[in-house]
């Protein structure tokens with residue numbers, strides 16, 4: 001399959017979550033009955049978990065949070081689904097210089113932690129599009145629970161077929177969501193299309209390091225059939241070919257590569273990946289140490 005083809009419809013069945021290896025995690029997993037989404041082979045199948053919203057609430061309750069007074073910081077271990085967690089979200093927002101009132105499209109925005117942070121801490125209005133129905137459902141529930149539905153909306157959609165008019169947004173935001181997408185040329189051309197002139201693209205993304213191949217399993221793929229990383233040079237050239245101009249480009253591998261829940265606290269990676277998380281964390285560490293995967297955050301201008 002050439003890199004020019006869209007492979008999102010050909011992802012494997014997920015590794016299912018099971019009881020994990022700490023008392024908290026075992027208790028959490030035993031309380032949930034999450035299973036794979038059953039809508040055919042797709043990225044939604046890989047990522048999706050039924051009952052995710054309730055699983056997150058159960059984990060928050062177990063950690064002593066008051067569900068009737070939740071804050072974005074209470075939720076942060078559960079809803080920023082990328083290495084570095086909320087800190088990397090805030091760091092990217094500062095790098096992009098986000099200001100109140102901006103209309104942002106978060107592509108592959110998952111459970112909505114980044115979107116809610118951009119709304120609460122930066123005063124932005126955020127539309128989140130994500131392929132995985134169970135995430136959109138859970139994200140909508142969490143946004144409503146925090147009283148943010150007037151500033152953050154969630155909808156199911158494919159990053160390669162963004163259902164928006166040309167020039168609709170001031171910022172396209174995307175964190176750790178393009179790894180399963182082969183046709184990155186089309187992806188970034190779509191970002192360019194929905195941005196207004198003078199807009200920004202803010203991204204955080206794992207990319208191929210100088211040593212290849214990566215060691216599997218990865219957070220986003222059990223094998224090479226569904227992981228489509230390119231090197232930083234290839235990514236930057238390709239994004240600029242789509243019409244963007246680089247404003248900032250930082251290798252942040254040393255800052256934010258680890259899952260945001262490596263301590264005793266349960267986090268979203270544990271909930272979604274279950275027992276598979278131990279192998280994913282091991283290969284993730286090797287991929288960073290051996291320079292097989294690097295993490296880049298970048299901001300581009302849309303002329």
Ligand SMILES: C[S@@+](CC[C@H](N)C(=O)[O-])C[C@H]1O[C@@H](n2cnc3c(N)ncnc32)[C@H](O)[C@@H]1O
Pocket residue numbers: 008043044047079080081082107108109110111112113114129130131132135157158159160174175176177178180181
């Ligand atoms: C690791 S999660 C990151 C979620 C979120 N960006 C964050 O940082 O918290 C990857 C997300 O990408 C989404 N995704 C993968 N392929 C997609 C596609 N083609 N269109 C839209 N979303 C996609 C998945 O459903 C998942 O929510």
